[in-house]
Amino acid sequence: MTVAVEVRDLTRRFGTFTAVDAVSFTVERGSIFGFLGPNGAGKTTTIKMLSGLLRPTAGRALVAGLDVAAEPSRVRERIGYMSQRFSLYADLAVEENIRLFAGLYGVAGPRFAARRDWVLTMAGLTGREAEYAGDLPLGFKQRLALGCAVLHEPPLLFLDEPTSGVDPVARRAFWDLIDGLAQAGTTVLVSTHYLEEAEFCHRLILMNRGRLIAEGDPPGVRRLMREPIWAFLPDDAPRAVEALRREPAVLEAAMFGRAVHAVLKPEADAERAVPAALGAAGIGFRDLARIEPSLEDVFVALVRREGGAVVD
Amino acid sequence: MTDRSRRWGRVGALLRKEWRQLFRDPKTKRIIFVSPIIQLLLFGYAVNTDVHRVATWVVDHEGSATSRALQDALTAGGYFRIVGRSDRPADLARALDRGDAVIGIEIPPAFGGDLAAGRSPAVQVLVDGTNSNTGTVAQGYVTRIVQRFGTERAAGPNRPAAGVDLVARAWYNPGLTSLVYNVPAVLGALVFMMSLLLIGLAVVRERELGTLEQLLVSPLTPGELMLGKTLPVAAVALIDLVLVATVAILWFEVPFRGSPVALVLATLLFALAALGMGLLISTVSRTQQEAFMAMFLLILPALILSGFMYPIHTMPEAFQALTLVNPVRWYIEIVRALFLKGATVAELWRPYLALTLMGIGVFAVATWRFRRAVG
Numbered sequence: 273m274t275v276a277v278e279v280r281d282l283t284r285r286f287g288t289f290t291a292v293d294a295v296s297f298t299v300e301r302g303s304i305f306g307f308l309g310p311n312g313a314g315k316t317t318t319i320k321m322l323s324g325l326l327r328p329t330a331g332r333a334l335v336a337g338l339d340v341a342a343e344p345s346r347v348r349e350r351i352g353y354m355s356q357r358f359s360l361y362a363d364l365a366v367e368e369n370i371r372l373f374a375g376l377y378g379v380a381g382p383r384f385a386a387r388r389d390w391v392l393t394m395a396g397l398t399g400r401e402a403e404y405a406g407d408l409p410l411g412f413k414q415r416l417a418l419g420c421a422v423l424h425e426p427p428l429l430f431l432d433e434p435t436s437g438v439d440p441v442a443r444r445a446f447w448d449l450i451d452g453l454a455q456a457g458t459t460v461l462v463s464t465h466y467l468e469e470a471e472f473c474h475r476l477i478l479m480n481r482g483r484l485i486a487e488g489d490p491p492g493v494r495r496l497m498r499e500p501i502w503a504f505l506p507d508d509a510p511r512a513v514e515a516l517r518r519e520p521a522v523l524e525a526a527m528f529g530r531a532v533h534a535v536l537k538p539e540a541d542a543e544r545a546v547p548a549a550l551g552a553a554g555i556g557f558r559d560l561a562r563i564e565p566s567l568e569d570v571f572v573a574l575v576r577r578e579g580g581a582v583v584d
Numbered sequence: 585m586t587d588r589s590r591r592w593g594r595v596g597a598l599l600r601k602e603w604r605q606l607f608r609d610p611k612t613k614r615i616i617f618v619s620p621i622i623q624l625l626l627f628g629y630a631v632n633t634d635v636h637r638v639a640t641w642v643v644d645h646e647g648s649a650t651s652r653a654l655q656d657a658l659t660a661g662g663y664f665r666i667v668g669r670s671d672r673p674a675d676l677a678r679a680l681d682r683g684d685a686v687i688g689i690e691i692p693p694a695f696g697g698d699l700a701a702g703r704s705p706a707v708q709v710l711v712d713g714t715n716s717n718t719g720t721v722a723q724g725y726v727t728r729i730v731q732r733f734g735t736e737r738a739a740g741p742n743r744p745a746a747g748v749d750l751v752a753r754a755w756y757n758p759g760l761t762s763l764v765y766n767v768p769a770v771l772g773a774l775v776f777m778m779s780l781l782l783i784g785l786a787v788v789r790e791r792e793l794g795t796l797e798q799l800l801v802s803p804l805t806p807g808e809l810m811l812g813k814t815l816p817v818a819a820v821a822l823i824d825l826v827l828v829a830t831v832a833i834l835w836f837e838v839p840f841r842g843s844p845v846a847l848v849l850a851t852l853l854f855a856l857a858a859l860g861m862g863l864l865i866s867t868v869s870r871t872q873q874e875a876f877m878a879m880f881l882l883i884l885p886a887l888i889l890s891g892f893m894y895p896i897h898t899m900p901e902a903f904q905a906l907t908l909v910n911p912v913r914w915y916i917e918i919v920r921a922l923f924l925k926g927a928t929v930a931e932l933w934r935p936y937l938a939l940t941l942m943g944i945g946v947f948a949v950a951t952w953r954f955r956r957a958v959g
Contacts, residue, residue, distance in 0.1 A: 323801050349803045359798035363608055364601065375597020376802040378590045430801075 274301040275334075276428060276459035277322065282331035284317050291317040293482040294331065299461060299475070301427075304454045306473030307463035308567070314482040315463035319432050322461065323353050336427055349377070352421035356433035360417050362406025366397050369405050369420060377424035391419030394449065411442035418449060422458070429453060431462040435469065447472045467567040478571055485574050490567070497570045499523060499535050502542045504560040506532055506550065515553035521545040524572070533563070535573065594804050598812030602786065606816055615781070620774050620824045621831060627770045628763055628836050638722045640664040641685035643676050650696030650737065654707075657733050658689070663725050676710065686712045687722055699737045764839070767832040768923040769892045772854075772916040774828060775821045776886065779855050780879050782817045783862035788875045791866075806955040814859045821855045822848065832923075841926025849929070850918045853939040857911040860946030867950075867957040886912045911946075914938045 277299035284292040292314040299305045307315040320326040322333055324344035333340045336350045360369050370391055374384050392398045395415035397408075405416060414434065422429060431450070435443045443466075451472065454460050462473070470476050471490055478486040478493065486493050506512035509527045516525035516532070521540035526533055536542050542562070550557055565573070606612055640658065644651050658664045667685055670676070679685040688710035692698075698705035707730050711723045790796040799809060825847070832838045861882065869875035888894065889903060890912035896904055907913045914935040921927040921935075929936055 325797060325800055345803055345805060348801055351801070353798070353801040355794060355797060357794035359793070359795045361601065361605070361795060362793075363605055368601070368604065372597050372601045373802075375600070376594050376799070376804055378593055378803075380593065 275299070276301040276303075276336065277305075277461065278334040279318075279322070280332045282318065282321060282333055283329050284314075284321060284326060285329045290482050292321070292328075295477075295479070295482075295484045296331075297477055297484065297487060299459060301459050302454060302457050303474040304450060304460045304462065304472060306470050306476035307461070307479060308465070308467060308470050308476055308571070309479035310465055312481075313479040315465075315479055316432050317482075318479070319430050319461065319463055323351055323430050324348055349424075350426055350428060352424070352426040352429045354417050354421040354429075354431050354434055356436045360405040360413060360420065363404060365402050365404055366392075366408070366416060367401035369416065370423065373420040373423045379424050387423050387425070391416070391423060395419050410438055411445070414438055414442065414446060415449070418446070422453065427457070427459060429458050429460045431460065433463055433465065435464060435466065443469075467571060470567050478574065480571075480575055480578075485578065486570070494565055494567065494570055497565045497573045498538050499573055500538070500542060501533055501535050501563050501565050501569055502546060502560060503528070503531050503533050503563045504546065504557045505530060506555055506557040508555055511553065512550060512555050512557065515549050515555060516546070519545060519549040522549070523576070533569070535569070590803075591808060594802075595808050595812050598799075598804065598809070599815060602812060602816040606782070606820065612782075616778070616820055616824065617827070620778070620828050623774060624767065624770050624828050624831055624836075627766050628832075636663065637665040638663060638687055638718065639667045639685045640687045640689065641676050641679040642666055642669045643671060643673055643688070643690045644669065645671060645693040646691055646695045646697075648696040650699060651691045653737075654691065654695070654730065654733050657729055658726070661725075661729070663722070680710060680712050683712070686715070686718065687726060689726070699734065704734070763836055764924065765920070767836055767838045768919040769890075769916045771825060771828050771832075771919050772890065772912055773887055773892055774824055775851055775854060775915070776858050776912050777883055778824055779817055779821050779858035780862045780865070780883065782820060783814060783859050784866050784869070784875045784879055785872065786813050786817065787863065787866035788869050788872050792871055807951070810863065810951060810954055814863070817859060817862075818852065818855045821858075822851060825851050838923060840923050842922030843928070846929050846932075847919070847922050850915060850922070850936065850939060853936070853943045854911055854915040856943030857939065857946045860943070860948075860950040863950035863954050864946070867953045886910055889913065890916050892916055908938070909942070911939055911942045914942070 275298055277297075279298070280296050281294045282292060282296070283290065283294050295314070295318060307318060309315055317326065321328050322335055322340060324340050324347050327341060335347050338347050338350075340347050361372070364372065367388070370388050374380065374387070379387055389398075392401065395412060395418075397403075397412060397416060400408075405413060408416065418431075418434070435446055438446065447469070450460055450462065454474075464470070470493075473490065475489050476487070476493060477484050486496050488496070509530060509532055512532050513525045513527055516522045516534050521537050521542075522534050522545070523537060524535040534542075534546060536545065543560070546560060547557075606616070642655060644655070655666065659666060664687065668675070668679060673690060676685075676688040676690065680688055688708075690708040690710070692705050692707070695705045695707070709723065709726050709730070711719045711726075713719045787796070790799070804812075829840070829847070833840050862879075865875055865878045865882070869878055889896075889899075889907045889910050891907070892912070896907050896913065899907070917935045918932055918939070921932055
């Protein structure tokens with residue numbers, strides 16, 4: 273595989289607080305690489321170090337073959353960056369925003385005209401070049417910001433929580449754009465706290481409290497969870513959760529709508545333990561079945577296994 | 585593309601963006617174009633320490649041709665205007681108490697007779713000291729007018745035969761009008777506040793909005809970013825200089841006797857120091873509020889210790905020493921000398937040197953801090 277990003281023991285401390293703790297990973301060129309974890313897990317800090325916005329306290333990061341700490345400006349020419357704040361200038365027109373980015377990245381002449389048209393088409397803003405960016409609906413702003421970030425056709429694209437605050441339909445459309453960029457050869461590093469978005473990633477890492485707790489492709493990460501999850505429909509969900517939490521074979525029980533999901537110890541026999549606990553409490557149920565864990569389940573299980581608490 | 589042309593392409597793109605934003609926002613436009621004129625008009629008209637048509641109350645106990653001639657002598661120069669008369673001293677005291685009059689004059693019963701007989705009659709002058717500036721100056725004028733009147737009218741042994749006659753003449757500002765003195769200083773205050781405010785906002789607002797981060801991940805170097813941010817503000821400072829100077833010269837008829845080139849040079853050096861201070865503030869402020877607070881704490885002492893409104897030579901020595909490191913002081917000194925004296929750069933080498941050193945010094949520190957803060 274061709275390596276686009278290589279990170280070794282990357283660490284960043286703010287005073288006594290360690291935001292990123294000796295994180296190592298490798299990103300293949302042309303892939304979508306996801307950083308997952310709750311707020312405060314260290315995703316943004318990691319992306320900022322990779323894009324040269326923050327100096328690492330220790331460790332090394334090679335981006336497009338260049339050491340970020342040693343050659344930040346050469347790295348900057350090769351990356352596109354878009355943060356959760358869609359950093360466009362609200363008081364500049366759509367076209368003026370595009371021109372600014374073109375000037376900053378040296379996109380000029382016929383290439384500029386082609387790239388501008390590409391951005392306008394991609395963002396659905398053809399004919400609206402004179403409108404102020406601040407007056408656009410959020411979804412358009414987001415696509416324009418993405419267009420500006422990749423105007424200079426960087427081999428690498430960093431997206432820091434690019435979908436936060438955007439409605440599900442626009443989010444889906446946005447991921448389609450990301451997928452298109454990756455198929456055209458762009459390596460995309462994206463952070464998100466929407467765990468379901470991990471399905472769009474080719475490879476992902478889970479972070480918690482500055483540490484990398486899991487790495488792999490989505491099915492692989494899901495398999496990391498050894499504890500089985502069972503679901504059923506009880507008559508009385510709150511009381512069912514209460515009853516299961518008293519049962520020693522059950523590690524965790526939670527409501528999902530009218531259903532209840534229970535995580536059991538790997539060696540436990542769910543088909544005996546669950547009916548027994550519910551029967552003792554006098555609660556009726558149906559449709560007891562083992563289910564595939566979601567990434568959220570995996571995340572919670574992995575944090576529990578480490579004996580730590582989830583930062584929120 | 586060569587490295588150099590790339591670099592100028594980046595700076596050019598940033599300059600165009602900054603320039604558009606400066607002149608797009610109506611609020612910023614008002615700050616740039618309207619506020620300097622308002623401040624100039626305020627200082628031109630409202631802040632007036634001149635003695636002109638001061639309200640005067642007269643108690644004339646004699647009512648003779650001589651005592652009336654003294655009153656005429658008082659009002660003839662336009663400095664005083666009689667707002668009331670009576671023959672009871674109590675009325676005079678009341679007029680001063682109520683603020684109807686600033687000056688009270690009591691002419692004794694035998695004023696004309698005593699003068700004619702060669703004796704020295706005593707004229708009482710009461711001054712409202714609550715406005716010490718006008719009061720002191722008015723008191724001086726009254727005293728001189730009354731003395732001259734006495735000298736001219738006196739007969740006999742009191743008349744000085746061939747004494748020394750002191751004739752004082754104020755150079756550069758013959759009328760000693762505060763307008764001529766104040767207006768050039770307004771320039772200094774304006775250029776200072778404008779540079780500080782606009783550069784502070786230009787950086788801190790972007791930090792607040794998150795757009796600064798977007799600029800920092802671009803190939804723009806910290807030096808290029810500083811250039812793109814400071815040049816438009818320096819240009820605005822020059823625009824305001826021309827605006828205020830034009831109004832001062834054409835409307836207030838303040839003389840400009842020096843060279844415009846010398847004025848622009850001083851303004852650029854001064855703006856360098858002010859922009860450096862603004863950048864320093866922007867490196868330590870995370871929000872616009874913090875930046876405003878820091879600017880406020882800087883602007884007030886800088887203006888007070890500049891000789892803008894209070895003369896430096898009357899300050900305690902420690903404060904006089906402080907004014908030496910205040911660029912506003914040196915700029916105002918230059919501007920006043922250029923406007924009123926028509927001085928040359930060679931004659932003003934000390935303030936020019938001081939401004940150059942401070943401009944380069946502050947800007948160098950700001951550059952270093954800025955690189956560290958954003959690099």
